[in-house]
Amino acid sequence: MSGKLIGRSVTRLEDPPLLTGAGRFAADVSFPHQLHMRIVRSSYAHARLLAINTKQARALPGVYAVWTAGDVAHVPPIDFRLTRVDGLEHYRQHVLATDRLRYVGEPVAAVFADDPYVAEDAADLVEVDAEELTPLLRADQEPGEFAPARRTEPAIVHKEYGDVDAAFRAAHTVITLDLAIGRHSGVPLETRGAIARHDRARDVLELHGAAKVPHWNRDQIARMLGRAPASVQLYEGHVGGGFGIRGELYPEDLLVCVAALAFGRPVKWIEDRREHLIAANHSRQQTHHVHAAVDAAGRILAIDNAFFHDQGAYVRTHAATVPDLAAAMLPGPYRVPAYRAVGHIRLTNKTPCGTYRAPGRFESTFVRERVLDAIAAQLKIDPIEVRRRNLIGASEMPFRRPLDTLGTEIVLDSGDYARLLDRTLKAIQWDGVRQQLEARRRAGEFVGAGIALFVEKSGLGPFDQVHVTVDTSGAVEVVTGAASVGQGVETVIAQICGEVLGVNYTKIRVVHGQTDRIAHGLGAFASRVTVMTGEATRIAASKVRAKAIETAAELLQAPADALDIVDGRVVRAGVAVGPSIALGDIARALAPTANPRPREPGLSAEGWFHANHMTYPYGVHVAVVAIDRDTGAVGVERYLVAYDIGRAVNPMLVEGQIVGGFVQGLGGALFEEFLYDERGEPICVTFADYLMPSAREAPRTEVLITEDAPSPLNALGVKGAGEGGANAVGAALAAAIDDAIGRPGAVTQLPITPRRLRELLRES
Amino acid sequence: MKPARFEYHAPTSVDEAVQLLGSLAAEDGRILAGGQSLVPTMAFRLAKPGHLIDINAIATLGQIGSKDGALEIGACVRHAAFHRPVVAGPLGQLMSTVVRHIAHYPIRQRGTFCGSLAHADPASEWCLVAVTLGAQMIALSTRGARTIAAEDYFTGIMTTALAEDELLSQVRIPLLAPDTRFGFREFSRRAGDYAIAMALVTFRLDGGTIVEPRVGIGGAEANPRRIPEAEAALVGKPAELTTFRAAAEIAAEVVEPMEDMQADAIYRRDLVRAMTRRALEQAAQ
Numbered sequence A: 001m002s003g004k005l006i007g008r009s010v011t012r013l014e015d016p017p018l019l020t021g022a023g024r025f026a027a028d029v030s031f032p033h034q035l036h037m038r039i040v041r042s043s044y045a046h047a048r049l050l051a052i053n054t055k056q057a058r059a060l061p062g063v064y065a066v067w068t069a070g071d072v073a074h075v076p077p078i079d080f081r082l083t084r085v086d087g088l089e090h091y092r093q094h095v096l097a098t099d100r101l102r103y104v105g106e107p108v109a110a111v112f113a114d115d116p117y118v119a120e121d122a123a124d125l126v127e128v129d130a131e132e133l134t135p136l137l138r139a140d141q142e143p144g145e146f147a148p149a150r151r152t153e154p155a156i157v158h159k160e161y162g163d164v165d166a167a168f169r170a171a172h173t174v175i176t177l178d179l180a181i182g183r184h185s186g187v188p189l190e191t192r193g194a195i196a197r198h199d200r201a202r203d204v205l206e207l208h209g210a211a212k213v214p215h216w217n218r219d220q221i222a223r224m225l226g227r228a229p230a231s232v233q234l235y236e237g238h239v240g241g242g243f244g245i246r247g248e249l250y251p252e253d254l255l256v257c258v259a260a261l262a263f264g265r266p267v268k269w270i271e272d273r274r275e276h277l278i279a280a281n282h283s284r285q286q287t288h289h290v291h292a293a294v295d296a297a298g299r300i301l302a303i304d305n306a307f308f309h310d311q312g313a314y315v316r317t318h319a320a321t322v323p324d325l326a327a328a329m330l331p332g333p334y335r336v337p338a339y340r341a342v343g344h345i346r347l348t349n350k351t352p353c354g355t356y357r358a359p360g361r362f363e364s365t366f367v368r369e370r371v372l373d374a375i376a377a378q379l380k381i382d383p384i385e386v387r388r389r390n391l392i393g394a395s396e397m398p399f400r401r402p403l404d405t406l407g408t409e410i411v412l413d414s415g416d417y418a419r420l421l422d423r424t425l426k427a428i429q430w431d432g433v434r435q436q437l438e439a440r441r442r443a444g445e446f447v448g449a450g451i452a453l454f455v456e457k458s459g460l461g462p463f464d465q466v467h468v469t470v471d472t473s474g475a476v477e478v479v480t481g482a483a484s485v486g487q488g489v490e491t492v493i494a495q496i497c498g499e500v501l502g503v504n505y506t507k508i509r510v511v512h513g514q515t516d517r518i519a520h521g522l523g524a525f526a527s528r529v530t531v532m533t534g535e536a537t538r539i540a541a542s543k544v545r546a547k548a549i550e551t552a553a554e555l556l557q558a559p560a561d562a563l564d565i566v567d568g569r570v571v572r573a574g575v576a577v578g579p580s581i582a583l584g585d586i587a588r589a590l591a592p593t594a595n596p597r598p599r600e601p602g603l604s605a606e607g608w609f610h611a612n613h614m615t616y617p618y619g620v621h622v623a624v625v626a627i628d629r630d631t632g633a634v635g636v637e638r639y640l641v642a643y644d645i646g647r648a649v650n651p652m653l654v655e656g657q658i659v660g661g662f663v664q665g666l667g668g669a670l671f672e673e674f675l676y677d678e679r680g681e682p683i684c685v686t687f688a689d690y691l692m693p694s695a696r697e698a699p700r701t702e703v704l705i706t707e708d709a710p711s712p713l714n715a716l717g718v719k720g721a722g723e724g725g726a727n728a729v730g731a732a733l734a735a736a737i738d739d740a741i742g743r744p745g746a747v748t749q750l751p752i753t754p755r756r757l758r759e760l761l762r763e764s
Numbered sequence B: 001m002k003p004a005r006f007e008y009h010a011p012t013s014v015d016e017a018v019q020l021l022g023s024l025a026a027e028d029g030r031i032l033a034g035g036q037s038l039v040p041t042m043a044f045r046l047a048k049p050g051h052l053i054d055i056n057a058i059a060t061l062g063q064i065g066s067k068d069g070a071l072e073i074g075a076c077v078r079h080a081a082f083h084r085p086v087v088a089g090p091l092g093q094l095m096s097t098v099v100r101h102i103a104h105y106p107i108r109q110r111g112t113f114c115g116s117l118a119h120a121d122p123a124s125e126w127c128l129v130a131v132t133l134g135a136q137m138i139a140l141s142t143r144g145a146r147t148i149a150a151e152d153y154f155t156g157i158m159t160t161a162l163a164e165d166e167l168l169s170q171v172r173i174p175l176l177a178p179d180t181r182f183g184f185r186e187f188s189r190r191a192g193d194y195a196i197a198m199a200l201v202t203f204r205l206d207g208g209t210i211v212e213p214r215v216g217i218g219g220a221e222a223n224p225r226r227i228p229e230a231e232a233a234l235v236g237k238p239a240e241l242t243t244f245r246a247a248a249e250i251a252a253e254v255v256e257p258m259e260d261m262q263a264d265a266i267y268r269r270d271l272v273r274a275m276t277r278r279a280l281e282q283a284a285q
């Protein structure tokens, strides 16, 4: 299948190995003579570390070594990948705890043994002597002491434009809300894993089980261990979900590398589920105190938002990314002439935090849309109408918001927000829905509908590099530094390459996540791959196409502009029969040994794409809920996600992204929450206590994908599609629940658990 | 999440199992039935039994049938056996209704009825069925067999009258009169989760009034139990909403709810009220 491939819902190239049990995940990787690592973790939320006794553990048969901080004293703390802010560097995590324990789950010691059972037995024998200190568990309380002379507020994110104070003085009405978003995170079904091996024959340190950002991690590991980057290689296998948390550089990744070098034996570590829920990044927890100044017509004059970001015990690779995005993206699709956000980054004695699908936006969309609903309620204007009055118009695009994030200025590249709102209301038949709900409410049911609008960001640069090569059999290989966390990278990249090159996409092999195959790569995050890698692929494939046609023109004695490539053969355009030549034969003619010798050997090309700005997809969520007033349970009857992503390369995959994102959003809105007791002991350490929604809790999601506003920033017009499904779920469900219980503004906290909702119902 | 070291035994007869348990109970020897509760606790090393006595190869323990007016359920009968009624009449219907709420399909293929009773989770559906319907537990040890009545069996959260060296070989549940009506309702956060509160009710109707009511509440206290005050409020009353509301209100008042992350006392009472009323309404339909 070649010809038109972009925009078609072709089946995934990734699926055959995954569906036939041939996948290779981290735990499937093993090497002869490997040791198994088990981490001894802090059982204290906050304590002074006095002594660690490893004697009994070391004496256990089968134990090779037990390490504590002193054994890895030469390894620096793990550095920041994004959004570095001065002051945060003192709060980075060492790979093993040194003198203080700051969260339950913090690595304290590492046991290495011949077998994972023995390793766990030995870990139980490691004695940690510590003096318990009072834990700090809330980010919105007075800051405490992180270390002598270091407070638990390392930095404040401050973003501002316009005259906020003047706007408040001139306001007709001021809206004030206190809102909270619960601590939850992406929980990929494949836990983390890391297998390190030092190939002494080549002096290469290999790390298997990599994901998301292999090149960055390679460079960091090399730097931290004082090795040349070329002597450290990372290998990504299949990855059972990323969501922002998987693939960042964590202490365990360093430990297996250091140990493999020290012991001369491969070292394997596979995280268990309990560890995962306390040791891998958490996310989302913030409290916001937001004020909005509005005029009599409900138009926003200014927003002034102070918020507290619960970072957990250390600042990890994302540094200030989440609070930065929350502050920068809060204004969303609305004009907001003046704006101030002050985000307090606060450390607490809980698991450290990082990004999770729609980082900072799930949170700030909840805040912003609660504000819009409050304006509607207070000024008695229809919630849809209030939104319309504030939306940025299509004629104002590109819209420069005087803010920056992730090192880029925010320029909303394209969009017709009002049009998408219209299309959404039409798709769900909003007026009909309202009437039906009204009738059911009169009959005594607690039912309601809510809507939320948002702007996403995607396609973070600054670059991507791709190699496309056609071999002498006609097979095409695309090598990219992007990564696959299961989202369909191989398929989408093959579709773009296939359409441009005129090759069946199933003939295209997409190599990703292998640092030894390509010099540069930024990996997979921020919904960047289809935009950045896609465009780099298009550029590289266009070059290969031009070269193939130019060569064929000579071989076929035909003018280049009369030629086309169809199904892997160069043919005369529009001619059914006639002379043709296969791409494999062109590759042969371009071999370095060919006669005549080609000017530039090889049917291959490199494509680079640079971008200084992100692209901004946008969407609308609509929720219809029924509340069980006796139990406080929320039944989601309908849920629609409308999302304009400029151009959908594979609508089926986009729909999959949206539905999956929605279910995760549903988790954060109604179910998932990492809770702690008053001593800082995590309570949700199994899937019985950390409640991810299952197929039974998720309604069928209605998806409306639109292409009204292609991005002007890349030739295909693509915007990323990974995060819009999650973005506004908390906001839309909060609005629908308010509506169902007839109390505007009742929902101020996520997740909305049945117990909390029942409390609200009891009050009324 | 790798279990600590243990020794594995696979007896092929009840006698052999009882002998093994008798000699190994002191070294924390435990019965392994479906493993759906025990194995996860071992993986977390919350339990580190020295010996596992796997009873799955003992064919006679897989038997189920009615005898002398009771349904007899052997120690290896799986939850899934109840997906369809195991006996004619209301008891079989009742159990096939209740079983749908226990965990998830794969877990029901392995987990056993008797294992649930031995494990005695406060929110176990089968434990609620056992107390509400007056089941009898048959305990075997090297000292012989004894029968424990449901009201004497549950002694606290996950503790029972079974001694460490006793095998729960069988549970007997009296068959229900053919005109018995029943209702079951539970509330959990997600399908398949342990319930935060649940109610099982049965009664018969005599000319429109309620006779022989039973009201059992589970998930709310350390053990499921019948609520005599609520039953008293039903006897001789018409089967209608006001009666049900009154009985449900009493059940909500008299329970002494556990408090945990999911529910404080007030919320559990709310749930007991709602589940009781709904179970009664269901029974009346």
Ligand SMILES: Cc1cc2nc3c(=O)[nH]c(=O)nc-3n(C[C@H](O)[C@H](O)[C@H](O)COP(=O)(O)OP(=O)(O)OC[C@H]3O[C@@H](n4cnc5c(N)ncnc54)[C@H](O)[C@@H]3O)c2cc1C
Binding pocket: B030, B031, B032, B033, B034, B035, B036, B037, B038, B039, B040, B075, B101, B102, B103, B104, B107, B110, B111, B112, B113, B114, B115, B116, B118, B119, B121, B123, B124, B125, B126, B162, B166, B167, B168, B169, B192, B193, B194, B195
């Ligand atoms: C995800 C999940 C969800 C679940 N949800 C529910 C639910 O909603 N409701 C519910 O009721 N259960 C639920 N369960 C538990 C499940 O029903 C178990 O099957 C049951 O609790 C125990 O039965 P088992 O046969 O698996 O026992 P095992 O796990 O083998 O044993 C449990 C305990 O009982 C002892 N034991 C078992 N059989 C005997 C015997 N014959 N004599 C003496 N001692 C014995 C064992 O030594 C052990 O201490 C869930 C389990 C899981 C994993």
